[in-house]
Amino acid sequence: MVGMAATIKDIAKLAGVSPGTVSRVLANKVGFFSEHTGEKVRAAAAELGYQKNTAAAELVTQQSNVVAAIVNSTKTNFASPIIEGIQAEAHRHDLNVIILYAGDDDSEQQRRALTTVIERPVRSILLLSVDLAAENLTLLQNSRIPFCFLSISFDEIQVPYITSDDWQVGYQATQTLLKLGHQNIGLAGVDSDFHTGRQRVAGYRQAMQEAGITVQPEWIQLGNYSYTAGQAAMRAYGANSGLTAIIGASDMAAVGVLNTARSLGYRVPTDLSILAIDGTEICELVQPALSSISQNFYEMGVAGVQQLCAPGELPQKITPIKLVERDSLQRNG
């Protein structure tokens, strides 16, 4: 609601020129107005406390410089570095970014966020880790607004996304522990309903198989990557699990594992090594600090904006991962 704000017409009247001229000087179309009128117009604008109505401008130019980021939940702790990456790269392209929350697997909330963005002029849409309900994906595609998923991947549908190689995440996490002499390795809190989780499990299984280890069914504890999922997994393993190492499917899950393991009497890392997946700041907040397979979330955000600014590029891109050693791992035997 702009209220009774001044318009270019008001400025025109005050400066004694036409609205067209005002538009030109305010847009700084050099060469299309004289020094003198430039001064006059700017003075009038300042006097009236003029604020441009960008929505009106976008209506006529049919283009916008805002990119929207839709995030699945306020609780997704890795969203923060992604958003920072988006923001940084967007500003480099002189783009502005707005963020919307789409709730946690709530298709109604998703629709709400999506429509408030689609019904307005936005240049492109980035979706952080949100798995859209089918009808909402249709909505998005029909809008003809360029979009790209971040930190999530798909197999059945064909859409642009940028994320880590989740198979490698699972594989390298497992390899890391294998190399330390661990054999009985758990995977805690992973979601097998979606591609991301299935890939991580597949990478884990492959690494185990290559090492000649048969994974026991109970070693893989499913969940939704949350703290409580980590807790539940560890409780399921129990005090006499026989496990010497556990991979937390996310940082939060790993912390859940850590705290519950402690209350079950495990010493970490002496009795039990824990490796987190994600590598956000919480890894350094807890004690012992959690070693992690770290994703480059910031880079994901940057790449997302670049991808949308350079159409024609490969629609699917992979950001690198790396092992970050902290204090939660120990050689076995």
Place this chain on the structure above:
Amino acid sequence: MVGMAATIKDIAKLAGVSPGTVSRVLANKVGFFSEHTGEKVRAAAAELGYQKNTAAAELVTQQSNVVAAIVNSTKTNFASPIIEGIQAEAHRHDLNVIILYAGDDDSEQQRRALTTVIERPVRSILLLSVDLAAENLTLLQNSRIPFCFLSISFDEIQVPYITSDDWQVGYQATQTLLKLGHQNIGLAGVDSDFHTGRQRVAGYRQAMQEAGITVQPEWIQLGNYSYTAGQAAMRAYGANSGLTAIIGASDMAAVGVLNTARSLGYRVPTDLSILAIDGTEICELVQPALSSISQNFYEMGVAGVQQLCAPGELPQKITPIKLVERDSLQRNG
């Protein structure tokens, strides 16, 4: 960028009616169109995959249903519950919310966030814990868009805000430790450059004075509420501080204190009690879980939206705080 999307004109042509009529049925102005034309128009709209251009509508109606929340940093961990509160209450009023990040004490970023919001039709603006540079406050006030600060308070300027009573926060935190028999109590990571921090310090001092304790200058360690501020404070206290309890000026600061205290050889809470201020989820992530003076952030968000929906109310409101006991406090002596 809406692209070549269908407009009400297209629908009008397809349905064989006038654009005005289309507008009426789509806005569901009952009584202003017949059953028959209603059907026709809706069918045409569906066939064309029509998406309303809300920006254009807002241009003519001169009002918007989106409220903008400007957040000071992606790292502010308590922003999450505030945003959830905003979102919930906004949806109750059929409002949509967009979020912008204003960076960390970066007046250029602030201006950017502010103008992208002001130049567009938004109904109102909520500012989460952002202390605006003077020129940006002027910008905001000139926009004539209703606004309200959240989780921050002011003394010198007169603006609407909703927050906890920061004096009480400091006072009650200190009282809590006093009642447990502590006398040498530190306050770590608090910022005295702004009203919020000064109030907390004042509450702390008052409680100490009432208990007849002279606070030593080094007991108050200034900082910016961050994890590193907490670390720095604890390092300043040192291994032989004589302190038996420390108040962390925020959850993050408290965790910084906790981890550094540990590395200095303190056992928490046996040797040292730690009380956090804020009470967000990280208090439960670390071990021992941190007791806290908890703020009701969710309620702040709710109240912020209500305040903006019911003009004429008191512009300054206080949300309640409460002590949440976890495992980081112990009686002294």
Place this chain on the structure above:
DNA sequence: CTGTTAGCGCGTTCAC
């Protein structure tokens, strides 16, 4: 260099 005209997509009169 500058004024005039047209129109972006929509809601809302005001006639009929």
Place this chain on the structure above:
DNA sequence: GTGAACGCGCTAACAG
């Protein structure tokens, strides 16, 4: 009930 016309604030195209 419905169509025609107007205008929201702005930019772009076209004269001059």
